Amino acid sequence: MATISIDGVSRWFGNVVAVNDISVRIGPGVTGLLGPNGAGKSTLIHMMSGFLAPSAGTVTLDGQPIWRNQQTYRQIGLVPERESMYDFLTGWQFVLANAELHGLPDPGAAAARALATVEMEYAQDRKTGTYSKGMKQRVKMASALVHDPAVLLLDEPFNGMDPRQRLHLMELLRRFGAEGRTVLFSSHILEEVEQLARHIEVVVAGRHAASGDFRRIRRLMTDRPHRYLVRSSDDRALAAALIADASTSGIELDRQENALRIQAVDFHRFARLLPRVAKEAGIRLYTVSPADESLESVFSYLVAS
Known part of the structure; x- marks a missing residue:
């Protein structure tokens, strides 16, 4: 060693x-x-x-x-x-x-x-x-x-x-x-x-x-919103339930991907909120994937900062 x-x-x-x-x-x-x-x-x-x-x-x-x-x-x-x-x-x-x-x-x-x-x-x-x-x-x-x-x-x-x-x-x-x-x-x-x-x-x-x-x-880059791609059994209802919370700064329905694109300004709060909201509304989550946690995204953020 x-x-x-x-x-x-x-x-x-x-x-x-x-x-x-x-x-x-x-x-x-x-x-x-x-x-x-x-x-x-x-x-x-x-x-x-x-x-x-x-x-x-x-x-x-x-x-x-x-x-x-x-x-x-x-x-x-x-x-x-x-x-x-x-x-x-x-x-x-x-x-x-x-x-x-x-x-x-x-x-x-x-x-x-x-x-x-x-x-x-x-x-x-x-x-x-x-x-x-x-x-x-x-x-x-x-x-x-x-x-x-x-x-x-x-x-x-x-x-x-x-x-x-x-x-x-x-x-x-x-x-x-x-x-x-x-x-x-x-x-x-x-x-x-x-x-x-x-x-x-x-x-x-x-x-x-x-x-x-x-x-x-x-995840330590708290000054930059985290982006997620989310697919569920009812994207519209899920978006309506999430948009009112302060942990999200924007939600877009991507018709081509048949999914929601979500910007989360508070990573930890959003990570707890999403499964709770889905359970309470009876919505099934099929896909929850970060859209900007690739090395390319991290590198571009660091170079630009």
Whole structure:
């Protein structure tokens, strides 16, 4: 079990502040790192992997500083967003070189295991310069896994992957998280984050905007009405019973969906009110589903705020 701690960390490049006073803990399991382009995600990942020193604050792995600490590097695997590969090397040579750099007792066996894990044995003897972007992503993943790290840091790992490759990598990351590894990945495809990581960290304009289960984050946004899609045995009667209560700010009959679209300004009160009103009026509830608790909705609210 490994935990990365980021405490009061800032990073600036000249007059540009890329990361501004961020504190966060990344523990075992799969964590998604979200933020608009230029929010500071890659800078954070580079500091967590030991490739970049913080301008202020500390980044530690289980209490040990990561910057210029070879012992922590042995526990971290990094998949950078940029290619950063030697096109004249074959996939096998590229992964083997990383195994040798780590001083592994049997670098050949370690390289073979890593390439098999990402299903790249079939192309391991080809030069990486002939690889597609998705293949390069997978061989970078093999290189990051070659020393069996406790921590995996992946910057946009799904870029360029076809649907089959993407599904395979998602299953791989789920497995690593279930094994107790600490996995952090950034992605601009919200559906991938939603499927993989219940826990998210959101960075906006270099600052830490939110942390936790995105559904819980949504419920804490009390300044924004919650939207629900409700189907019942008598939508009109249900709407009439609900509209008078202060927990709702608007109810619309959606004829196309054959359902009610309800805006609730008091989540907890509405959650208690709806079943009680339905029971008292003898109305059966068929569907009660949140219409804006997706990760996409939460992310758009956070970025706009």
